Amino acid sequence: MEALNGWLKAVRADGVVLVRTRVAGSWGFAVQARDAVVFHFAAEGHAYVRRSDAETMELKAGELVVFPHGSAHEVVHSKRGKTIALDAFLARHDGVVDRDPLATTLVCGEFNLDQHLALPALRALPQAVLLRAGMGPGHSPLSDTLRMLRNEVETPNFGNHIVVRNLLSSLFVYLMREWAEAASPAGNDWFSALRSPQMTRVLARIHEAPERAWTLEELAREASLSRAAFARNFCALVGEPPHQYLTRWRMGIAAQLLEETGLRLGEIASRVGYGSEFSFSRAFKLARGVSPIQYRRKRQGRISAG
Incomplete structure (x- = not known):
């Protein structure tokens, strides 16, 4: 696990x-x-x-x-x-x-x-x-x-x-x-993926190294599967394609860093696998609906109000 x-x-x-x-x-x-x-x-x-x-x-x-x-x-x-x-x-x-x-x-x-x-x-x-x-x-x-x-x-x-x-x-x-x-082993969901040695290995690697520039080929290699078999199995068990899951994870970690630290956007970008502040900000706004700066202000304002 x-x-x-x-x-x-x-x-x-x-x-x-x-x-x-x-x-x-x-x-x-x-x-x-x-x-x-x-x-x-x-x-x-x-x-x-x-x-x-x-x-x-x-x-x-x-x-x-x-x-x-x-x-x-x-x-x-x-x-x-x-x-x-x-x-x-x-x-x-x-x-x-x-x-x-x-x-x-x-x-x-x-x-x-x-x-x-x-x-x-x-x-x-x-x-x-x-x-x-x-x-x-x-x-x-x-x-x-x-x-x-x-x-x-x-x-x-x-x-x-x-x-x-x-x-x-x-x-x-x-x-x-x-x-x-x-949960049923035949459930074909995220918990079923945790029972699969191949998927568990891939999920663990994504969780522990979101900053790495993962390619589909590298993730498939971690699972010891062909690219096509890995993409098909991952999507069936986890419920979304590998890179969509990877992006979701990266944006979640980024949101925590925005809320809990004073790191600059460029530093946060590099910690979650983006080569530039611009590409990170674009990905974050696409995923969360607001820019990183807006998210940080909103969350910090909520903490101050509480």
């Missing part, structure tokens, strides 16, 4: 807890579509998760539902229960503990990540993923992480926000690992 390691290192999902509550009686909230991976964990009791385009699913104690595409959905106490907007629900219930023995304990959150960079993996995931984490200590790394996350958000203590952030980072890694291990 060397390619997955490189992907996870670059994607760096930034997690935040949205809801932490123990609620009983009639309750429900609606989550609007958002550019984030959303999750709901039922630590106690149960809930129902509704979507307009799918059957209602029951979320039992110890289960986790993940919305990789951030699609709109509702979380309610019963199949036909009424909902209110998430913000209104938070105002009434976030942090509130109902002592009713039949109450449901929920920990809900989201992972904000570069949707462009993560697209090939997210595209391979369904609209909703239901995972059985389990409740007991040692049941699985996923269950242990969720148990510690619940403890941190329920017990105010020094450094809570730092611990929660690290636990959420671990949670995202475990979620991707669970899906990578559970």
Whole structure:
């Protein structure tokens, strides 16, 4: 899973807890579509998760539902229960503990990540993923992480926000690992590519050396395949041609450098495989819809406002 390691290192999902509550009686909230991976964990009791385009699913104690595409959905106490907007629900219930023995304990959150960079993996995931984490200590790394996350958000203590952030980072890694291990080998998607020794080798090389002037012949040689066979297999598994994936990866790394460093455009261009600032700026605007300078100003302005 060397390619997955490189992907996870670059994607760096930034997690935040949205809801932490123990609620009983009639309750429900609606989550609007958002550019984030959303999750709901039922630590106690149960809930129902509704979507307009799918059957209602029951979320039992110890289960986790993940919305990789951030699609709109509702979380309610019963199949036909009424909902209110998430913000209104938070105002009434976030942090509130109902002592009713039949109450449901929920920990809900989201992972904000570069949707462009993560697209090939997210595209391979369904609209909703239901995972059985389990409740007991040692049941699985996923269950242990969720148990510690619940403890941190329920017990105010020094450094809570730092611990929660690290636990959420671990949670995202475990979620991707669970899906990578559970996905069908015949799925013909990004996770299937991770099971192919040839494709894994190529993806890992792209991830670790985006600055290299990769040609189709060189990538095919890394996969020990002919040029035609490599291009065909890569496109079938990953969902896009090799150089489109390479460009997507380069622009994702460039976006991070624009946001997190003060490097000049020429320096960033060379780090992601472009010989000139002009060619890099043109490629970046084509991929992201704005120039590198505009992107940097917009992102830094958002950070200052936050």
